[in-house]
Amino acid sequence: YGLAETENQIGVATGLAYTTVGGDTLQIEVSLSAGSGKLQLTGKLGDVMKESAQTALSYVRSKADEFGIDASFYENKDIHIHVPEGAVPKDGPSAGITIVTALVSALSKRPxxxxxxxxxxxxxxGRVLPIGGLKEKTLSAHRAGLTTIICPKDNERDIEDIPESVREVLTFHFVSDAQEVLQLALEETKK
Amino acid sequence: YGLAETENQIGVATGLAYTTVGGDTLQIEVSLSAGSGKLQLTGKLGDVMKESAQTALSYVRSKADEFGIDASFYENKDIHIHVPEGAVPKDGPSAGITIVTALVSALSKRPxxxxxxxxxxxxxxGRVLPIGGLKEKTLSAHRAGLTTIICPKDNERDIEDIPESVREVLTFHFVSDAQEVLQLALEETKK
Amino acid sequence: YGLAETENQIGVATGLAYTTVGGDTLQIEVSLSAGSGKLQLTGKLGDVMKESAQTALSYVRSKADEFGIDASFYENKDIHIHVPEGAVPKDGPSAGITIVTALVSALSKRPxxxxxxxxxxxxxxGRVLPIGGLKEKTLSAHRAGLTTIICPKDNERDIEDIPESVREVLTFHFVSDAQEVLQLALEETKK
Amino acid sequence: YGLAETENQIGVATGLAYTTVGGDTLQIEVSLSAGSGKLQLTGKLGDVMKESAQTALSYVRSKADEFGIDASFYENKDIHIHVPEGAVPKDGPSAGITIVTALVSALSKRPxxxxxxxxxxxxxxGRVLPIGGLKEKTLSAHRAGLTTIICPKDNERDIEDIPESVREVLTFHFVSDAQEVLQLALEETKK
Amino acid sequence: YGLAETENQIGVATGLAYTTVGGDTLQIEVSLSAGSGKLQLTGKLGDVMKESAQTALSYVRSKADEFGIDASFYENKDIHIHVPEGAVPKDGPSAGITIVTALVSALSKRPxxxxxxxxxxxxxxGRVLPIGGLKEKTLSAHRAGLTTIICPKDNERDIEDIPESVREVLTFHFVSDAQEVLQLALEETKK
Amino acid sequence: YGLAETENQIGVATGLAYTTVGGDTLQIEVSLSAGSGKLQLTGKLGDVMKESAQTALSYVRSKADEFGIDASFYENKDIHIHVPEGAVPKDGPSAGITIVTALVSALSKRPxxxxxxxxxxxxxxGRVLPIGGLKEKTLSAHRAGLTTIICPKDNERDIEDIPESVREVLTFHFVSDAQEVLQLALEETKK
Ligand SMILES: [Ca+2]
Ligand SMILES: [Ca+2]
Ligand SMILES: [Ca+2]
Ligand SMILES: [Ca+2]
Ligand SMILES: [Ca+2]
Ligand SMILES: [Ca+2]
Ligand SMILES: [Ca+2]
Ligand SMILES: [Ca+2]
Ligand SMILES: [Ca+2]
Ligand SMILES: [Ca+2]
Ligand SMILES: [Ca+2]
Ligand SMILES: [Ca+2]
Structure with a gap:
């Protein structure tokens, strides 16, 4: 588990995590059901990661019009954000832009x-703040078959830490605003 | 307790558990009552197992149409998921597909x-992720009189760990999507 | 306290408990009031016993028609289950069938x-699962003046542990389904 | 604080407590306001005493008709039960009949x-169960100027522990049902 | 901070606190907003002080008519009680009459x-119960420029502990009922 | 992160924090969405800081008319207050006026x-109370490129602790009421 998907999907974005035993990839899954605006967060997430998801959701709500999303989703949908694998503890704020991307994908139906x-x-x-462990995250993304990395502008200086052999086969995008992430990661058209 | 049922039933699926003292079988029971969409989880379940049940339920809600289930169940039914024996602590994500099966059975009335x-x-x-303890789980299933085992595709390599005498009398299905589980485990017609 | 009642009552069933200092009898009291479906559990009950009561209630709700109970009770009644003595901690799942009996009695008005x-x-x-401490429980029931014991089918082998003098003056019923309990314990007609 | 009141009051009953430093009297105060059935419990009450209050309230609700109380109070009144002094921890089930009395007084307006x-x-x-510390409680009631003691039937044997000089100037009532308490403690007519 | 206000205000009463490092004055602030009867308590208040505020509020609700307050405030106002300074822990029941005064002032608009x-x-x-630390509280009130002290009748004997030089320049009121406090502390007319 | 913004913004105010390792600047972000008056607080905030935000919000609600804000915002908006960076614990009451400013900016659309x-x-x-660490906070504000500091009147004496070289290039405003803060920090006209 952790290899790149075999086709573009709706509501599933790939994040890069940094743990005590190195980098890892993780999937952020978003599922919508008819409901009344409840947010459910599962996958053994720590408090900082839960707050990060709430922040991502408020950002998406406040920009719904700009993202082509019907702003009333918060009244008639229940939103479930899950991060497999369910027994592995996860925490930290660095999945913020990944959660934004998975949410906008699910709500706009753009893969x-x-x-x-x-x-x-x-x-x-929607400002994008720097994260730790870029080197380890990048190596793990490479191992998982990913070819493009989106990371914070303020981490640009950390790219020199990544082995040149890996750096050369990956495309890097350094962003300072979440809207840049969405332009890079989402397909233009809805499925 | 733990022996195979004497006839096909609605809303009760048999899972395989792996504990410090070896494998065990457990029953996932689902009961529906007229209500307002409350989910109750009992049986001394740990946090990961509770999140696993919430994930299973959100999956079923999001696929209600495909499963022939009236999507409005979440507004007019209360759902209780119980795992006897009530004094035995249970945890982990590996009952995920068992919970999906019990839920769809109860909601569609297919045994x-x-x-x-x-x-x-x-x-x-609905992706099916690998689990631990396949050998111990399989032996316990065999002892309990079960003849067919559904397990994750990514556990296929672990089958070599199971004694050949047991392997020969059991039928194994390796799956990567929960819909395969439902096709294997549910009767075609409603009761 | 703990002696058999002087007449058949509605909403009070006698359970048998097993503690570190031996067996004991306890009363499960159920009180209904006009309300909106709230369940209250008191009597210093541990988590397993609370879940046991929730399971008993869901079982009764799902079988309301078969038990001659108006299924709408869950919308227009508040249910309080109390187990005196309020300062004594109680836990475990073995009061399950006692709670079912007290609930059905209160809801159907059958003593x-x-x-x-x-x-x-x-x-x-409604399956009845085995319990521990049958010997100690039986002796305590005998001391309290009870003459009939209902216990799980799977505990039938434990009857040999009970002194013959006690065994002879008690009537035992071994059951595997909660409906058998109700047939044995409830009067036919409503009060 | 702790001396008998100078006139009969509505919604305030005097209980007898037993602490590590001897007996004490306490006041159970009940206040009703227009509301929606919320129950508030204050006065640094332990869990057993809170459950005791909930049990007392459910008993009163279930007997509302017999007590001449409009059963709908639970929908249109908020109930606050407070036990001064607010900084002193209090616990245990022995204030049960005192809480019943204060509730029925407040709801029926009988002093x-x-x-x-x-x-x-x-x-x-409404069964009245025995309590501990009758001797210490009685001495403290005497010191506080009370002249009549209501206590459980099952504590009748403990009266021999009380010094004869005190026993002679007090009137004792031994009760087994809460309705006896109300007949003894409440004035006949509403204020 | 802690000096007497420069003019009479609505919804702010001055209490006297007693801490391990001596006496202090504190402000009880009450703010009302259009709302639905929510009570918010802030200022690092301990459980006893929170219960004291709830008791004060229930008292005010039950006497709304006598205090010239529209009793429906509990349905259409949100009430926030704050005690600066926000980082200083506060506890105990002795702010009870101060909270009553601030509440009635805010609700009746009397300064x-x-x-x-x-x-x-x-x-x-509304009974006023004795408190501890009267000497230290009084000295601190004097330092803060206050000239009148309201305290419980049952603390009257403690006045001898206060240095005569301070006692002479302060006016003391000893009260046994909260209504006396309101008559002393509130201006007659609304602002 | 922490440098002054490149243009005036709505709903983002810069606060000054004081930690064990010196001063720091932090951004208070406020986001409004159509909703029902829920308040969300994220950014690993301690209890005192959360209460500080609730106090700030109640102050703004109670002064809505004076601030040119539609007082009904509390019924039809959800308010999210976030303080990046999400993994850094923050606490204390000293962000009070910063939160007020960010809230009024977001609600009035004044940058x-x-x-x-x-x-x-x-x-x-709306009274402004003194804070600690003014020297460290000021140095950090200077480093971050800020040129104007608003701080409590009661901290005026602490200005002598700040190196003269820094003091000379910064403009200081000493305030005792939050309305002074708003007059200093908000642009006159809405965006
Ligand atoms: Ca992994
Ligand atoms: Ca670096
Ligand atoms: Ca087992
Ligand atoms: Ca293997
Ligand atoms: Ca007993
Ligand atoms: Ca045996
Ligand atoms: Ca006392
Ligand atoms: Ca005795
Ligand atoms: Ca102070
Ligand atoms: Ca003294
Ligand atoms: Ca920083
Ligand atoms: Ca200084």
């Missing part, structure tokens, strides 16, 4: 390009 | 084939 | 035969 | 006879 | 006389 | 002057 992995904290206004 | 035991984590999209 | 004590875990489908 | 102190656990059906 | 400091536990019926 | 940093506890009535 996510499957070759992309991403990492970056997101603020309530 | 579950009683000779089947199953194990596998399920994601929000 | 419970006062000479009966009972013990057994109940599942969501 | 409570100010010379009475009481102690006894109450069950959901 | 509180700024030269008054007060201390005393309040019960659900 | 906040980007060159201003601020610190000060706020009470329910």
């Amino acid at each position: 996510i390009k499957r070759e992309i992995g991403m990492t970056g904290e997101v603020t309530l206004r | 579950i084939k009683r000779e089947i035991g199953m194990t596998g984590e399920v994601t929000l999209r | 419970i035969k006062r000479e009966i004590g009972m013990t057994g875990e109940v599942t969501l489908r | 409570i006879k100010r010379e009475i102190g009481m102690t006894g656990e109450v069950t959901l059906r | 509180i006389k700024r030269e008054i400091g007060m201390t005393g536990e309040v019960t659900l019926r | 906040i002057k980007r060159e201003i940093g601020m610190t000060g506890e706020v009470t329910l009535r």
Whole structure:
């Protein structure tokens, strides 16, 4: 588990995690059902990661019009964000832009390009803040077959830490706003 | 307790558990009552297993149409998932596909084939993720009189660990999507 | 406190408990009031016993028609289950069938035969699972003046542990389904 | 604080408590406001005492008609039960009948006879169960100027522990049902 | 901070606190907004002080008519009680009458006389119970420029502990009922 | 992260924090969405800081008319206050006036002057209380490129602790009421 998907999908984005035993990839899954605006967060997520998901959701709500999303989704949908594998503890704010991407994909029905992995904290206004462990995350993305990495502008200096052999076969995008992430990661047209 | 049922039943699926003292079988019971969409989880379940049940339920809700289930069940039914024996602590994500099966059976009124035991984590999209302890689980299923085992595709390599005498008398199905589980485990027609 | 009642009552069933200092009898009291479906559990009950009560209630709700109970009780009644003595901690799943009996009695207004004590875990489908401490429970029931014991089929082998002098003056019923309990313990006609 | 009131009051009953430093009297205050059935419990009450109050309230609700109380109070009143002094921890089930008395007084507007102190656990059906520390409680009631003691029938044997000089100037009532308490403690007519 | 206000204000009463490092004054602030009866308590308040605020509020609700307050405030106002300074832990029941005064001032729009400091536990019926640390509280009130002290009748004997030089320049009111406090502390007319 | 913004923004105010390792700047972000008056607080905030935000919000609600804000926002908006960076614990009451400013900016659509940093506890009535660490906070504001500091009147004496070289290039405003803060920090006209 952790290999790139075999086709572009809706509501599933690939994040890059950094743990005590190295980098890893993780899937952020978003599922929508008819409901009343409840948010469910599962996958053994720590408090910081849960707050990161709430922040990502508020950002998407506040920009619904710009993202071509019917702003009333928060009244008539229940949103479930799950991060397999369910027994592995996960925490930290660095999945912020990945959660934004999975949410906008699910709400707009635009598929996510499957070759992309991403990492970056997101603020309530969509600013992308730097993260740790870029080297380890990048190596793990490479191992998982990803070819494009989206990461924070403020991590640009960390790219020198990545072995040149890996750096050369990957495409890097350094972003400072979550809207850049969406332009890079989402297909233009709805499925 | 733990022997195969004497006839196919609705809303009760047999899972395979792996504990410090070896494998065991467990029953996932689902009961529906007229209500307002409350989910109750009992049986001394740990947090990961509770999240696994919530993930299974969201998966079923999001696929209600495909499963021939009236999607409005979440508004007019209360759902209780119980795992006897009530004093025995249970945890982990590996009952995921068993919970999906019990839920779809209860909601569609299609009985579950009683000779089947199953194990596998399920994601929000229905992907089946690998589990641990396949050997111990299989031996316990055999002892309990089960003849068919459903387990994750990614556990296929672990089958070599199971004694040949047991392997020969059991039928194995290796699956990567929860819909395969439902096709294998549920009777075609409603009761 | 703990002696058999002097007449058959509605909504009070006698259970048999097993503690570190031996067996004991306990009363499961159920009170209904006009309300909106709230369930209250008091009497210093542990988590397993609370889940046992929730399981018993879901079982009764799902079988309301068969038990001659108006299924809408869950919308217009509040249910309070109390187990005196309020300062004594109680836990475990073995009061399951006792709770079912007290609930059905209160909801159907059929009195419970006062000479009966009972013990057994109940599942969501009404299966009766075995319990521990049958010998100690039986001796305590005898001391309290009870003459009939209902216990799980799977505990039938434990009867040899009970002193013959006690065994001879008690009537035992071994059951595998909660409906058998109700047939044995409830009076035919409503009060 | 702790001396008998100077006139009969509505919604305030005097209980007898037993602490590590001896007996004490306490006031159970009940206040009703227009509301929606919320129950508030204050006064640094432990879990057993809170459950005791919930049990007392359910008992009163289930007997509302017999007590001349409009059963709909639970929908249009908020109930606050407070036990001064707010910084002193209190626990245990023995204030049960005192809480019943204060509740029925507040709901029926019948004053409570100010010379009475009481102690006894109450069950959901109104049975009065024995308590500990009768001697210490009685001495403290005497010191506080009370002249009549209501206590559980099953504590009748403990009266021999009380010094004869005190026993002679107090009137004792031994009760087994909460309705006896109400007949003894409440004035006949509403204020 | 802690000096007497420069003019009489609505919804702010001055209490006297007693801490391990001596006496202190504190402000009880009450703010009302259009709402639905929610009560918010902030200022790092301990459980006893929170219960004291709930008791004060229930007292005010039950006496709304006598205090010239529209009793429906509990349905159409949200009430926030805050005690600056927000980082300083506060606890105990002795702010009871101060909270009552701030609440009635905010609800009736009658200003509180700024030269008054007060201390005393309040019960659900408005009885004023004695408090500790009267000497230290009084000295601190004097330092803060207050000239009038309201305290419980049952603390009258403690006045001898206060240095005569301070006692002479302060006016003391000893009260046994919260209504006396309101008559002393509130201006007659609304602002 | 932490440098002054490049243009005046709505709903983002710059606060000054004081940690064990020195001063720091932080952004208070406020996001509004169509909703029902829910308040969400994220950014690993401690209890005192959460209460500070609730106090700030109640102050703004109670002054809505004076601030040119439609008082009904509390019924039809959800409010999310986030403080990046999400993994850094934050606590204390000194962001009070910063939260007030961000809230009023978001609700009135008046941008906040980007060159201003601020610190000060706020009470329910808008009084500004003194804070600690003014020297460290000021140095950090200077490093981050801010040119104007708003701080509590009661901290005026602490200005002598700040190196003269820094003091000379910064403009200081000492305030005692939150309305002064808003006049200093908000642009006159809505965006
Ligand atoms: Ca992994
Ligand atoms: Ca680096
Ligand atoms: Ca087992
Ligand atoms: Ca293997
Ligand atoms: Ca007993
Ligand atoms: Ca045996
Ligand atoms: Ca006392
Ligand atoms: Ca004795
Ligand atoms: Ca102070
Ligand atoms: Ca003294
Ligand atoms: Ca920083
Ligand atoms: Ca200084």
